[in-house]
Amino acid sequence: MDKLTTFTDSRGSLTLATVGKEIFFVPQRAYWVHHVPAGQTRGMHANRVVDEFVVCVSGAVSIEVQRPGEAGVTVRLSHPDQGLAIPAMAWSRQYDFTPNAVLLVLASGDYDRATYIDSYAEWLEACAQ
Amino acid sequence: MDKLTTFTDSRGSLTLATVGKEIFFVPQRAYWVHHVPAGQTRGMHANRVVDEFVVCVSGAVSIEVQRPGEAGVTVRLSHPDQGLAIPAMAWSRQYDFTPNAVLLVLASGDYDRATYIDSYAEWLEACAQ
Numbered sequence: 001m002d003k004l005t006t007f008t009d010s011r012g013s014l015t016l017a018t019v020g021k022e023i024f025f026v027p028q029r030a031y032w033v034h035h036v037p038a039g040q041t042r043g044m045h046a047n048r049v050v051d052e053f054v055v056c057v058s059g060a061v062s063i064e065v066q067r068p069g070e071a072g073v074t075v076r077l078s079h080p081d082q083g084l085a086i087p088a089m090a091w092s093r094q095y096d097f098t099p100n101a102v103l104l105v106l107a108s109g110d111y112d113r114a115t116y117i118d119s120y121a122e123w124l125e126a127c128a129q
Numbered sequence: 130m131d132k133l134t135t136f137t138d139s140r141g142s143l144t145l146a147t148v149g150k151e152i153f154f155v156p157q158r159a160y161w162v163h164h165v166p167a168g169q170t171r172g173m174h175a176n177r178v179v180d181e182f183v184v185c186v187s188g189a190v191s192i193e194v195q196r197p198g199e200a201g202v203t204v205r206l207s208h209p210d211q212g213l214a215i216p217a218m219a220w221s222r223q224y225d226f227t228p229n230a231v232l233l234v235l236a237s238g239d240y241d242r243a244t245y246i247d248s249y250a251e252w253l254e255a256c257a258q
Contacts, residue, residue: 013162015160016159017160019157026155027159028155029145030156030235032144032184058186102187106156106159
């Protein structure tokens with residue numbers, strides 16, 4: 001998890017992430033997940049080619065990330081100055097969204113359903129190849 | 130103002146902006162403004178070279194944008210599916226942030242203080258050149 005630079009003064013706070021620094025790719029797409037009902041889990045997949053950088057810019061969410069060959073790590077994103085990289089081929093899921101949670105995702109590539117691995121068993125197999 | 134594509138199902142909503150579609154430049158930087166105290170105004174400047182695309186992903190904010198040679202236009206961003214382009218040389222200011230407002234900004238270039246015009250009179254002069 002990266003602690004992002006924040007500038008705070010009487011007008012509020014501004015938190016920053018720059019390509020080539022915190023963001024290790026050039027974003028081709030941005031999306032934000034919002035209004036997630038209590039108890040819902042999202043993700044539960046890996047993407048073969050797309051790198052992502054995520055920030056919970058409002059509220060809080062728990063994110064589990066497992067990189068190939070490593071143990072899974074769970075972090076609670078609860079402040080807009082926390083950035084998390086989810087590289088291609090990492091398995092991830094998001095859960096325990098607070099009602100006001102907004103999860104910003106910057107992605108290195110376009111959406112392509114065919115690049116996703118939705119089964120954990122298949123993912124383990126793909127990692128072993 | 131662009132109405133952005135949103136996918137909603139039982140797991141919540143996902144709103145999307147893609148480079149080359151809604152976002153008319155390749156982002157080099159992302160920042161988000163948050164925890165703005167009541168009554169504060171931000172912006173009040175133009176940037177000579179940087180294009181921006183803004184979304185109020187939480188809460189609401191009013192944004193006035195004036196492009197060179199045009200009248201100023203004020204919009205209230207109050208939903209995460211509303212995107213607004215602020216091209217280089219446009220004068221803008223943001224005000225009436227709700228306490229929970231988070232304003233996401235994708236920017237086409239790095240921060241460089243020297244590229245800002247902070248005086249409205251100077252901006253009018255620059256536009257006339």
